[in-house]
Amino acid sequence: MHPRRELTVELGDRSYPIYIGEGLLDDAGELFAQRGISKKSPLMIITDENVAERHLEKLQTVLVAAGFDVSTAIIKPGESSKSLAVLESLVTKALDAGLDRKSTIVALGGGVVGDLAGFVAASYMRGLKFVQVPTTILAHDSSVGGKVAVNHPLAKNIIGAFHQPELVLYDLNTLQTLPKREISAGLSEVVKHGLIWDPAFVQWCDENAERLTSLDADALGYALFMGCSVKAEVVSKDERENDLRAILNLGHTIGHALEAVAGYKELLHGEAISIGMVGAARLAVKLGASEDVYTVTKRVLSQVGLPVRLPEHLDTDAIMEAMMHDKKFAEGTMVFIVPIEIGKVEINKSVSAALIREIVEQLKQEAV
Ligand SMILES: NC(=O)c1ccc[n+]([C@@H]2O[C@H](COP(=O)([O-])OP(=O)(O)OC[C@H]3O[C@@H](n4cnc5c(N)ncnc54)[C@H](O)[C@@H]3O)[C@@H](O)[C@H]2O)c1
Ligand SMILES: O=C(O)C(=O)C[C@@H](O)[C@H](O)[C@H](O)COP(=O)(O)O
Numbered sequence: 509m510h511p512r513r514e515l516t517v518e519l520g521d522r523s524y525p526i527y528i529g530e531g532l533l534d535d536a537g538e539l540f541a542q543r544g545i546s547k548k549s550p551l552m553i554i555t556d557e558n559v560a561e562r563h564l565e566k567l568q569t570v571l572v573a574a575g576f577d578v579s580t581a582i583i584k585p586g587e588s589s590k591s592l593a594v595l596e597s598l599v600t601k602a603l604d605a606g607l608d609r610k611s612t613i614v615a616l617g618g619g620v621v622g623d624l625a626g627f628v629a630a631s632y633m634r635g636l637k638f639v640q641v642p643t644t645i646l647a648h649d650s651s652v653g654g655k656v657a658v659n660h661p662l663a664k665n666i667i668g669a670f671h672q673p674e675l676v677l678y679d680l681n682t683l684q685t686l687p688k689r690e691i692s693a694g695l696s697e698v699v700k701h702g703l704i705w706d707p708a709f710v711q712w713c714d715e716n717a718e719r720l721t722s723l724d725a726d727a728l729g730y731a732l733f734m735g736c737s738v739k740a741e742v743v744s745k746d747e748r749e750n751d752l753r754a755i756l757n758l759g760h761t762i763g764h765a766l767e768a769v770a771g772y773k774e775l776l777h778g779e780a781i782s783i784g785m786v787g788a789a790r791l792a793v794k795l796g797a798s799e800d801v802y803t804v805t806k807r808v809l810s811q812v813g814l815p816v817r818l819p820e821h822l823d824t825d826a827i828m829e830a831m832m833h834d835k836k837f838a839e840g841t842m843v844f845i846v847p848i849e850i851g852k853v854e855i856n857k858s859v860s861a862a863l864i865r866e867i868v869e870q871l872k873q874e875a876v
């Protein structure tokens with residue numbers, strides 16, 4: 509077995525481990541067996557074309573050698589695969605492969621694969637076990653916490669469930685094949701975890717931006733461990749987002765609306781969230797926070813190669829309308845996550861639509 513960092517998402521008898529380390533795909537057979545993944549029922553690996561080309565053979569070979577009955581389903585890469593149509597095609601694949609109630613779904617890929625495969629696992633035969641094998645930096649966030657979903661053309665993640673994995677197996681070696689743009693997009697949620705919880709970690713990201721974007725293995729291992737730690741702690745305290753978990757949505761009220769208005773194509777999730785976090789920081793300053801909240805947020809995000817300006821051609825009215833479809837809009841109020849200082853946020857339920865509109869307009873003029 510390879511050396512690894514370990515964390516636990518504490519959820520009573522549904523608690524599960526997160527393993528992070530280099531070369532962990534080699535250990536998948538043993539770790540799956542330890543978590544009680546069945547060898548008697550077929551298991552299905554869901555992945556996308558880019559990941560399949562680079563990492564599927566390795567995982568499949570290891571699992572077959574360990575005695576698992578493995579089938580695979582490969583989807584088109586990209587956010588547009590998080591759809592009901594692709595979900596249905598995967599259910600067809602699962603039926604063809606003979607998956608039964610004791611089968612396991614394995615999500616090998618980024619957040620798109622994780623959210624989609626997780627929702628297949630949540631819904632097929634009313635729920636199968638599943639395993640997250642994240643292969644993007646961003647997926648340190650999506651693989652932990654059990655939010656699984658597909659999109660609707662009008663709203664992100666609007667059809668989904670809470671369904672926790674049996675384990676998260678994070679092989680850092682897989683990240684070495686990531687394209688540059690995806691590296692930066694993934695770092696958006698890493699920085700977010702610092703901004704909501706840990707000022708020292710934000711400072712560390714600021715000082716180590718270059719090591720992170722160049723995929724320095726030590727820096728990456730530490731950053732992903734820190735990000736997963738924050739996520740695991742928050743989820744352990746409030747699995748179903750009754751209150752605290754909403755803080756993980758920093759930047760997402762504006763960010764999700766941008767993704768939807770841009771047709772889930774132009775902006776990657778991490779990029780949209782970066783712009784959304786700059787917007788949240790601007791809002792915070794308007795509400796009385798120190799100017800530092802804005803300058804530090806913007807600086808760290810820029811340093812890791814993320815956009816901070818909202819593309820001008822995205823229509824403000826459409827963005828405002830998309831926000832009203834977000835899950836954060838309920839009982840007539842918008843829940844907005846506001847960074848009151850670096851490393852600390854508040855859940856604000858009284859931000860007016862007029863103020864949000866003003867922020868959206870300002871984000872279109874943001875200096876880069
Ligand atoms: N469930 C959650 O809690 C949660 C949290 C954060 C984000 N999300 C969701 O995650 C999604 C974004 O995830 P993402 O950024 O990982 O996107 P993604 O899954 O689309 O992956 C990004 C791109 O990188 C490619 N790729 C993946 N791994 C690779 C590798 N190792 N080498 C080369 N290419 C690789 C993919 O094919 C894709 O083209 C969004 O849909 C977002 O809503 C969910
Ligand atoms: O896990 C959570 O909770 C999050 O908010 C993490 C986010 O990064 C993620 O994008 C999530 O999918 C957004 O949740 P949603 O409930 O707003 O769809």
Ligand SMILES: [Zn+2]
Pocket residue numbers: 649697760777781
């Ligand atoms: Zn997110």
